[in-house]
C-alpha cells in the first residue's frame with residue numbers, strides 16, 4: 073500500500089518527539105554558530121573601514137561604549153591585535169555553538185533511532201507467523217538495518233543540514249539587503265540557479281546510484297552465499313568457478329562506480345564554474361560600487377565573504393533534496409512493517425487446562441488458493457501417543473501449526489478443540505506455553521547449550537536441564553565438550569551435528585513439562601538405535617502428556633496408540649499399528665518398503 077508523504081512525516085515526528093529538546097538545542101546552537109561565523113567578516117569590514125579607514129564607527133550600543141572607553145580608533149590602530157582577537161573570538165564562539173549543535177543532533181538522533189529500532193524489533197516479534205513466511209528474512213533485515221540507517225542519516229545529516237543552510241541563507245541575505253540591495257538581489261538570483269542545477273542533476277542520476285547499490289548488493293550476496301555454502305563449494309570443487317563469477321560481479325560494480333565518478337566529476341566541475349560565475353559578478357559589480365563610493369571597502373569584503381560562505385551549502389542543498397527521495401523509499405519500507413497487523417489477543421481469551429482430548433472436527437485448510445488439508449476428523453485421547461505418517465507435503469506440519477494457532481482456521485474450515493474449547497478461543501500464549509513443539513529443523517541460538525535448553529522454560533536449573541538432556545540422549549555428548557553445558561553453540565562456538573541439534577531441541581521442549589508435546593519429524597537425523605532409545609525414555613518420562621509424533625519412519629511411530637496416515641491432506645487410514653497392518657493398505661505398503669520385506 074502506498075504511504076502518503078503526510079503519513080511518513082507523521083511517523084518520523086512520532087519517533088522524534090522524545091528527542092524534542094535535543095533537536096531544539098541543535099537548532100538554536102546552529103543559529104548562534106552561524107551568527108558568530110557571520111560576525112567575523114563584519115569585524116574585518118569594521119577594521120578596514122573604521123580602523124584603517126576613516127569612516128566613523130557604527131557599532132551596537134554596548135560595543136560602541138567599549139570602543140570609546142578603550143580609546144577609540146587610535147587605540148585600535150596601535151593595537152591591531154585586538155581586531156584580530158575579535159575575529160578569533162567570533163570563530164571560537166561559532167565553533168563552540170557548532171559543537172553544541174552537533175551534540176544536540178547526535179543525542180536527538182540516537183534517541184530517535186533507538187526508539188525506531190526497538191519498535192520495529194518488538195513489532196516483528198508480535199507479527200503473525202504467516203507474515204514471516206510471506207516475507208523474505210533478508211528483506212526484513214535490510215529494512216531493520218539499512219533503511220533505519222537511511223532514516224538516521226536523514227535526521228542527523230540531511231535535515232540538520234537543510235535547517236543550517238536555510239538559516240545561513242536567510243541570515244546572509246538579511247544582512248546583505250540591509251547593506252546594499254543591488255548586490256543582495258544578485259546573490260539571491262544565483263541561489264535558485266545553483267539549487268536547481270544541483271537538484272536536477274542528482275535526480276537525473278539517482279538511477280545510476282541505484283544501479284551501483286544493486287551491484288554492491290549482488291556482490292554481497294555472492295560473498296555471503298559462498299561463506300555459508302563453503303562446504304558445497306569445496307565438495308564440488310567450485311572454487312575457480314565462484315572466483316570467476318565474483319570477479320565478473322566485482323568488475324561490474326567497479327564499472328558502475330567509475331561511470332558515476334565521471335558524471336560526478338562533470339557535476340562538481342560545472343558547479344564550480346557556476347559558483348565562480350556568481351563570484352565574478354559579485355566581485356565586478358561590488359568593485360564598481362565600491363569605486364563609486366556606494367559601498368565601503370569593508371562592506372565589499374563582507375559581501376564577497378558571504379557569497380563564498382553561501383556557495384557550498386547551497387550546492388549541497390540541491391544534493392540533499394534529491395537524496396531525500398531515497399529516504400522516502402526507506403521510510404515507506406519501514407512503515408510497511410509497522411503497519412502490518414500484529415497478533416492481537418481477543419478480549420476474553422480463555423486459559424483452560426490443556427490435558428484434555430484433542431478433537432479435529434471436519435478441518436479443512438488452504439494457504440491462499442492452495443488447499444492443504446481436507447475434512448480431517450480425528451480425536452487424540454488425552455495422555456496417549458498419536459502418530460502422523462505421510463509423504464512430503466501431505467500437510468503433517470500444517471496440522472501442528474493449526475493446533476498451536478501459528479495459523480488460525482478460517483470460518484467454515486471446521487474446528488479444533490482441546491477439551492471442548494475451540495483453540496481459537498484460547499489465549500495464544502497460554503496455548504503455546506502448554507504445547508511443547510519440537511520443529512523439523514531445530515534452531516539453536518548463539519548461546520551456551522544450557523541457555524538453549526533452558527530458553528523456553530527459564531527454570532535456571534542445571535540439574536533439570538541435564539535430566540531433560542539425558543531423556544533426549546544428549547547429556548553424554550554435551551559433557552564430552554570441553555566446556556560441557558557452557559559450550560557456546562553456533563558460528564563462534566562448537567559445530568553440532570544435525571542429530572545433536574535435534575536432541576538438544578527435544579531437551580528444550582521437555583523442560584516445559586507441557587501437557588501436549590509435538591515432535592514434528594524431530595528424530596529424522598537420528599540413527600534407528602538412538603531414535604528407539606529416545607522414544608523409550610520419552611515413554612517412561614512424559615507421564616500423562618499427550619504426544620503427537622510426526623514422522624516418515626514407521627519404526628518411529630509403530631508404538632503409538634493410534635496412527636493417522638495422511639495423503640494429499642486427507643486421512644487415508646487411521647488405527648493402531650496392528651490394525652493398519654491388517655488393513656493391508658498404504659501403511660502396510662510403506663511398512664513393507666521400510667522393513668525391506
Ligand SMILES: Nc1ncnc2c1ncn2[C@@H]1O[C@H](COP(=O)(O)OP(=O)(O)OP(=O)(O)O)[C@@H](O)[C@H]1O
Pocket residue numbers: 202205439442444462463464465466467468469470471512593
Ligand atoms: N506457509 C506456507 N505458505 C504456503 N504454503 C505452505 C506453507 N507451509 C507449507 N505450505 C505448503 O503446504 C503443503 C503442506 O506442507 P506441510 O509442511 O504441512 O507438509 P508436511 O507433510 O509437513 O511436509 P514435510 O514432511 O516435507 O515436512 C506443502 O505443499 C507446502 O508447500
